[in-house]
Amino acid sequence: MSLKYQIVPVTTFAQNCSIVWCDETMKGIVVDPGGDVKQLLALVEQLGVTIEKLVLTHGHLDHVGGTVEMSESLKVDIIGPHKADNFWLQGLEGQSQMFGWPLTEAFEPTEWLDEGDVVTFGNESLSVYHTPGHTPGHVCLFNEDAKVAFVGDVLFNGSIGRTDFPQGDHATLINSIKTKLWPLGNDVKFVPGHGPESTFGRERVSNPYVADEMPLY
Numbered sequence: 001m002s003l004k005y006q007i008v009p010v011t012t013f014a015q016n017c018s019i020v021w022c023d024e025t026m027k028g029i030v031v032d033p034g035g036d037v038k039q040l041l042a043l044v045e046q047l048g049v050t051i052e053k054l055v056l057t058h059g060h061l062d063h064v065g066g067t068v069e070m071s072e073s074l075k076v077d078i079i080g081p082h083k084a085d086n087f088w089l090q091g092l093e094g095q096s097q098m099f100g101w102p103l104t105e106a107f108e109p110t111e112w113l114d115e116g117d118v119v120t121f122g123n124e125s126l127s128v129y130h131t132p133g134h135t136p137g138h139v140c141l142f143n144e145d146a147k148v149a150f151v152g153d154v155l156f157n158g159s160i161g162r163t164d165f166p167q168g169d170h171a172t173l174i175n176s177i178k179t180k181l182w183p184l185g186n187d188v189k190f191v192p193g194h195g196p197e198s199t200f201g202r203e204r205v206s207n208p209y210v211a212d213e214m215p216l217y
Contacts, residue, residue: 003124003146007191008043011035013062018150018191021049022122029121031055031141031150032063032193033070040066041073052121056080056109057152058138059088060165061095063193065104077110079119082130085137086112087167113139126150129180133173134161142184149190149200155181157198160209177210 005020011034019040021028028049033040044051051074056064058081071078088095089106096104113119115130119141126141134153138161141150153161155177163170181190186201204212 002122003143003148005148005191006043006047007197008036008040010040011062011065014194015062016191016193016195019044019047019049019051020121020124020126020150021047022124025122026050027052027122029053029055029119029126030070032057032152033066034062034064035066037066037069037073040070044074051076053077053079053119055113055119055126055141057140057150057193058135059085059092060135060153061092061099061101061104063152064089064092065096065101068105068107078107079109079111080113080128081109081135081139082114082132082137083112084132084167085135088135088137131173131176131180133163133169133171133176135165136167138176140181142188144184147185147188149181149184149188151181151190151192153193155190155203155207155210156192156194157196157203158207160207161193174210178212182212 002024004023008017010017015034018031092104092106113128117128119126129140131140131154188200
């Protein structure tokens with residue numbers, strides 16, 4: 001298995017930014033560079049990874065706040081999320097004022113992502129799943145060989161994403177989890193946007209929001 005990743009909690013929201021790479025070629029991507037860009041760049045250098053692109057799961061500030069700075073430092077493209085999240089990216093100035101963050105200016109990615117797209121780096125790839133509900137343009141990324149998914153704020157260890165933001169929808173989020181993520185397999189480990197990793201199987205048994213295989217007592 002040549003897919004490797006390292007999770008780096010960034011910003012005051014402890015958002016899980018992931019450096020993901022192919023250890024055969026040492027080429028990789030950064031998923032959700034929300035901030036603390038100097039720390040991320042130092043770690044990338046320490047790991048010896050050549051970053052080929054930055055990939056965004058959705059448009060919330062804590063996931064995208066460091067994107068432009070990192071893109072300019074590394075001279076790489078910004079990929080994703082789905083274009084339905086453009087209003088979040090265009091509203092970054094307002095988001096940063098609301099949370100009392102340094103001013104983050106609006107931007108557009110080099111390329112939007114759609115269901116069925118594939119993000120490649122080195123000899124590795126991640127399949128793209130459009131998973132609306134937390135935000136309308138949220139995407140999740142999945143590598144079948146490594147059985148690992150990067151799910152942003154769709155699903156957490158023991159919880160699910162908030163749906164009280166503009167264009168969030170609880171029923172849509174539950175549908176995304178059950179129809180897009182569960183079919184990938186109970187043994188899939190996932191990296192959430194915040195907090196510890198888990199597996200889909202574990203959440204199907206124990207997560208109070210989406211459990212469907214609750215044990216009988």
